[in-house]
Amino acid sequence: MKPHRQFRVFASIISLLAGAPWAEAQAPAIIPLPQTTEVHPGHFMLHAGDKILASAGAEETAHYLSAELRRRASVNLDVISQPGPAEVNRIQLLLGDPNPAPEGYTLTVSPGAVIIKARTPAGLFYGAQSLLQLLPTGAADEAIPCVQVEDQPRFRWRGLMLDVSRHFFSKDEVERLLDEMAWHKLNMFHWHLVDDQGWRIEIKKYPRLTGEGAWRKAIGFGLDPKAGTAYGADGRYGGYYTQDDIREVVAYAQARHITVVPEIEMPGHSSAALMAYPQFSCTGGPFTTDLPGGVFNGVYCAGNEDTFAFIDDILTEVSALFPGPYIHIGGDEVPVDNWKKCPKCQARLHREGLARESELEGYFIRRVEKLVHAHGKRLVGWSEIREGGLADEATVMDWVGGATEAATAGHDVVMSPLADCYFDHYQSLDHSTEPRAIGGYLPLRQVYQFEPMPTNLPARYQEHILGAQANVWTEYMPSFKHVQYMVFPRLCALAEVDWSPKDSRQWADFCRRVRADCARLDTLGVNHRSLSDLDEKAPAGRP
Ligand code: ACM
Numbered sequence: 001m002k003p004h005r006q007f008r009v010f011a012s013i014i015s016l017l018a019g020a021p022w023a024e025a026q027a028p029a030i031i032p033l034p035q036t037t038e039v040h041p042g043h044f045m046l047h048a049g050d051k052i053l054a055s056a057g058a059e060e061t062a063h064y065l066s067a068e069l070r071r072r073a074s075v076n077l078d079v080i081s082q083p084g085p086a087e088v089n090r091i092q093l094l095l096g097d098p099n100p101a102p103e104g105y106t107l108t109v110s111p112g113a114v115i116i117k118a119r120t121p122a123g124l125f126y127g128a129q130s131l132l133q134l135l136p137t138g139a140a141d142e143a144i145p146c147v148q149v150e151d152q153p154r155f156r157w158r159g160l161m162l163d164v165s166r167h168f169f170s171k172d173e174v175e176r177l178l179d180e181m182a183w184h185k186l187n188m189f190h191w192h193l194v195d196d197q198g199w200r201i202e203i204k205k206y207p208r209l210t211g212e213g214a215w216r217k218a219i220g221f222g223l224d225p226k227a228g229t230a231y232g233a234d235g236r237y238g239g240y241y242t243q244d245d246i247r248e249v250v251a252y253a254q255a256r257h258i259t260v261v262p263e264i265e266m267p268g269h270s271s272a273a274l275m276a277y278p279q280f281s282c283t284g285g286p287f288t289t290d291l292p293g294g295v296f297n298g299v300y301c302a303g304n305e306d307t308f309a310f311i312d313d314i315l316t317e318v319s320a321l322f323p324g325p326y327i328h329i330g331g332d333e334v335p336v337d338n339w340k341k342c343p344k345c346q347a348r349l350h351r352e353g354l355a356r357e358s359e360l361e362g363y364f365i366r367r368v369e370k371l372v373h374a375h376g377k378r379l380v381g382w383s384e385i386r387e388g389g390l391a392d393e394a395t396v397m398d399w400v401g402g403a404t405e406a407a408t409a410g411h412d413v414v415m416s417p418l419a420d421c422y423f424d425h426y427q428s429l430d431h432s433t434e435p436r437a438i439g440g441y442l443p444l445r446q447v448y449q450f451e452p453m454p455t456n457l458p459a460r461y462q463e464h465i466l467g468a469q470a471n472v473w474t475e476y477m478p479s480f481k482h483v484q485y486m487v488f489p490r491l492c493a494l495a496e497v498d499w500s501p502k503d504s505r506q507w508a509d510f511c512r513r514v515r516a517d518c519a520r521l522d523t524l525g526v527n528h529r530s531l532s533d534l535d536e537k538a539p540a541g542r543p
């Protein structure tokens, strides 16, 4: 039985018992939609004296839940590890559920108790998120509807990428975004730390990467200088994360079951690195970070051995900072003009028996993959890393194709197609009503209708499609408020694409729930695009 159908049956009982308006107000609005939700008559009333009972291993989630309840419902619930009187430990987080799904959970709300069970702390955490979304928004009491939720995610990689190179966002802003991801059960934060317009991660061995590469003369991109606040004491625009900042953000993410995937772009999009260390380019520079959006000749020399030593040193520090299994090395949009003219690159090409410069990119990425593996990590790269021969165990992040070919060749793939997952695109066709965006058109409904599994991919390769990710390229987003505007509500739709069963998607029901979610975001101080043009009666099919 489909969850929405179950919901209607039970909701009608509630309507009879309690009157339709009340029942409507209490209708669960969990995003992403759980696998199954049964709504039962009655509700659980949250009391100030309640305690959260955490079984061994569940304490961290219990403290998180307590903090979020304090934030959202102004109640202060203690966490206990030994059961007290039944009337006190009415909220229970219990590890050891037989549910085989590592991120799955069961949430039972009855008039006398709230019980979340899961096999892992991640599962408990997701159960806690669903519980938080059952709290009424803006109501005077804290009545939580009685439900039985059985849930687990569809995909393993539920991602969001933030570009902090085009504009710099503070550690606190990044942590706020991690919170917002966690509320929607996303689990992969792809941190685009490096691009032409700024290098954002402290590397102790190469201090000029941030001393010079983290800064521009001006905000750039034709923006009003006052549109952003990321100015250094000397008036230059930019900033970077110290290694302590990085450790703090990684720990903050870990506490929310989010893996951080750092991206260190190479061999292209490397003007910031080469401004600081031009000896690793073909031409010797000079390079600048004061660039508009686009593709530039800030490309590492693929013929120079020292380039690989430099990259290895950087990867050594990066690997030590990020405990997750992946390092993203970019690999997109590499112009080969310099490589064509460079004697060292040409000598490499001939020595390796390569026919053309695109194969030199394949050589570059395969060499870097060996370095990544030597640091115990797995390499992720954009679509283009396939072009010169794919590195042995690379994971492909598909933005312009290649998913089916990569998956059938046994490679893992993250789906992030330009048409459906680029949150830098406009949310309306009427640009006069929107803040400036890079172009394109990606309305909420299109994200909601996106299907990550490539059509015709044989079933035996489908496990290689790890999931889907939204990308927030920030050329025209100089403030965090603007980032949130571009992220929400579209991230709600992506969360559902990644988490919920494929056949559960129902646009009208999503519209109801996304309205509730935006009301929650309002109370939590998260900026988002208005839903005033949301059309729940829109016909099926792509907008
Ligand atoms: C990309 O959008 N250049 C990956």
Ligand code: ZN
Binding pocket: 281, 282, 300, 301, 302, 303, 304, 338, 339, 342, 343, 344, 345
């Ligand atoms: Zn070269």
